[in-house]
Amino acid sequence: MSSSTGRSDLDQFDLAILDILQRDNTTPQRVIGEAVNLSAPSVQRRIRRLEECGVIEANVSVINPVSVGRTITVLVEVEVITETVELIAAAKQSFATCPQVQQCYYITGNADFFLVMLVSTMAEYEELTKTLFFGNNNVKRFRTTVVMDRVKTGMAVSRPDA
Amino acid sequence: MSSSTGRSDLDQFDLAILDILQRDNTTPQRVIGEAVNLSAPSVQRRIRRLEECGVIEANVSVINPVSVGRTITVLVEVEVITETVELIAAAKQSFATCPQVQQCYYITGNADFFLVMLVSTMAEYEELTKTLFFGNNNVKRFRTTVVMDRVKTGMAVSRPDA
DNA sequence: AGTGACGTTGCAATATATTTGCACGCATCA
DNA sequence: TGATGCGTGCAAATATATTGCAACGTCACT
Incomplete structure (x- = not known):
């Protein structure tokens, strides 16, 4: 419980x-x-x-992506074709297990998924799109955005009151 | 150095x-x-x-946003009107200092900023839009997306090789 | 009001982990 | 060859985390 x-x-x-x-x-x-x-x-x-009781989910070190060669942050909006429970679950699975996908959100609106990805080169990203998006019959469309500045990052949650 | x-x-x-x-x-x-x-x-x-040497940027606890009442995750795409250095810096500042903004990216493409926000209620979000977007003369347009499932979150960076 | 159960606290003692001093090994380079 | 620098392991010293225990407060119920 x-x-x-x-x-x-x-x-x-x-x-x-x-x-x-x-x-x-x-x-x-x-x-x-x-x-x-x-x-x-x-x-x-x-x-x-x-x-x-799960309030603290993890205790982690935050590392600089650049220091391990992941110099490029890209944001990806993914739209799927059919939204059945099974296909959505499969998509979640494939995104979640991709090492370059740092964050994945299942969203409302036009698109269905939103990804934050860290890659070493654009070539690496292009390669990933082949398996992650083009290789998935259920992906209708994806839109890629490159990040220029990681203005604010982290997992911190500020308390509602203060 | x-x-x-x-x-x-x-x-x-x-x-x-x-x-x-x-x-x-x-x-x-x-x-x-x-x-x-x-x-x-x-x-x-x-x-x-x-x-x-900055490879490890921080050591933090990751907490469950729900446990402190931040039950809703929203993603926001923000487009500004004029992109001068000063105005962009001002926008970065205002987004970065907003407690509900967990992450902020300055991006290429149609939009200019991408935000990951955590709020307690949609009313709270609406209130925030008044100061953050409507209250900023330089914000042309913003598009809000509500997150249904935080499929994968965190700051982990996988190493390029393995 | 009295009383017992429960939960949380601080202190002191114990267990565990981190940090430092030191000598060694192994490269590079004059 | 010999000197220097850098990283290592071991063992000791230091700091930190954890547990036992008695005490305190709150609440429910008598």
């Missing part, structure tokens, strides 16, 4: 802790405790709870 | 470490060491180097 996060009664302490962890999750619990006025063990137990 | 990551000669050890850290950066150095065949101190020194 506590796998996907339904309701979570997060108090101000939890929210404050989450704010810090979203910025830097290597912050020592002692320091977090000082910041939120709680003891380190208390912080630790709250973090554990947040992890167990 | 080592602020923004230009060249980085990452060897197989570094890449293997980054793969692990991108999945779970709470993995003990000892465990990482066992996985990549290196001692814990060596792993630690490599991680420090990767952080110093």
Whole structure:
């Protein structure tokens, strides 16, 4: 019952802790405790709870794509032909498992999918389109946009109130 | 000279470490060491180097937006009227500082910006459009798309080879 | 009001992880 | 050949995370 996060009664302490962890999750619990006025063990137990109930989904390092050669970010809007449950599931699967697809959203509106992709060269991207889009009978159309500036990136979620 | 990551000669050890850290950066150095065949101190020194040269940009917790009430993901394509350096910089600034804007890309093509936004209600979104788009004389047009399924999210970058 | 169950807290002790000092190995290059 | 630089592992030192425990508050029910 506590796998996907339904309701979570997060108090101000939890929210404050989450704010810090979203910025830097290597912050020592002692320091977090000082910041939120709680003891380190208390912080630790709250973090554990947040992890167990799925509020904290992951703890990750964010790396610079350029440093591993992924210099180009492209955005792709994909429109499919038929929207059956099976075909949509198959499309989700194929996009999600492609290493160059960093993010994939199933959307309303004209298009059906929106992808954020990281590639090393445009040649690599073109190659990918052959398998990902042209190779998929159910893809009607796709529109590619190249990113000039990654103005703001990340997974941070700001709290509704503050 | 080592602020923004230009060249980085990452060897197989570094890449293997980054793969692990991108999945779970709470993995003990000892465990990482066992996985990549290196001692814990060596792993630690490599991680420090990767952080110093900007390969590792951040260490963060990823939280479930729903758990803090941000239940709706919307994608927005924004087209501006005039593309002067100053006006573009101003737009970047206003998008980047908006808490509900999780990601912002400056793009080629018909539109000029692409935003990933997290909001609690559509009413909240509508309110935001008043300040962010309608309130900006330089915004010609914006197109809103609502996300039905966050199929794949995250900031992970897969290595070009493997 | 009294009482018991429950949940959370802080402190102190313990376990675990990170960081540093040091000597060694292995390249490159004069 | 010998000096230098860089990275390594081991072991010790340091810092951090985790757990046991007693105490406190809240709530429901007597």
